[in-house]
């Protein structure tokens with residue numbers, strides 16, 4: 310495979326493709342028995358710091374499915390751990406922070422990320438580029454709002470109340486926090502690009518909790534800063550969040566080449582909401598994979614049809630693969646996307 314001719318990278322650049330490229334957010338991980346085997350005795354954050362594990366887990370779905378891209382195995386909190394924050398990923402819960410950050414003293418603990426802090430990323434990406442033989446590798450990082458939410462709440466949160474209290478009530482502190490997190494995220498993405506990642510995705514998963522006005526005032530300047538600084542590299546930039554129907558225009562305004570859409574907005578509507586010159590990624594409901602195959606197939610065709618309204622379309626789920634998903638369904642879905650779009 311020749312990398313720059315890959316359908317995934319071509320679709321990101323809004324160039325014609327022989328068939329719609331497909332990959333799945335969270336394609337590596339909990340839905341795969343081979344993942345559960347290699348992770349059995351290794352804590353999540355230890356796995357994310359071991360190049361051998363990263364390469365193996367990233368490659369597992371690529372061996373199973375004919376996906377058009379691999380996603381680097383890591384987690385959005387890895388760079389925060391790398392600068393020395395006391396946090397862990399608890400099985401069945403997610404990231405938990407020992408001492409949540411809610412004031413100037415806490416924010417001051419967020420130092421810059423140096424490439425040397427994440428030497429294992431450079432090594433793992435290098436190893437993956439070799440193993441992937443021309444198949445693109447998507448690097449990723451957490452968006453600043455989503456990272457802030459874990460740091461401020463201390464763990465997963467439904468309402469993000471402490472996060473919003475700081476954002477609404479202490480705009481200067483919020484700005485300082487967002488600047489520091491954006492710098493960490495930018496550096497983490499640059500390390501992955503320098504080591505050979507072909508594209509990068511910013512997962513600002515929880516920004517859908519904000520109104521458009523608040524997003525524009527308190528988050529957009531920071532994500533724009535990140536995307537502007539990534540523009541000099543040859544790696545397409547994907548911007549994704551959940552529940553972002555009202556924010557899709559702003560997510561593209563931030564400077565992404567591709568906007569990821571969850572399952573709540575049909576792609577033909579999404580195409581009208583983003584800036585001209587933006588490709589779309591998405592957006593089959595991950596829960597639809599639990600319905601009978603006929604239903605999955607019909608919904609997949611519908612996503613492909615609506616995706617034709619976009620300037621470029623990368624097929625994906627509307628959010629990550631759910632842990633109890635049958636891997637055979639994903640294999641079948643990958644084939645179907647390719648077959649249907651080849652016609």
Ligand code: 1CP
Pocket residue numbers: 333334335336337338339348353380381382383384385386398399400401402403404449455464465466512514629
């Ligand atoms: O023990 C385990 O297996 C832990 C489960 C797990 C895994 C496999 C977590 C904990 N993270 C990951 C890997 C991971 N995280 C990947 C790579 C896998 C792939 O994509 O193929 C990626 C891209 C992430 C990114 C991530 N982590 C996001 C953004 C994507 C999204 O789903 O919106 C978020 C929000 C996190 C936080 C996180 N880490 C882990 C969990 C369970 C969560 C979510 C917690 C919550 O609900 O708030």
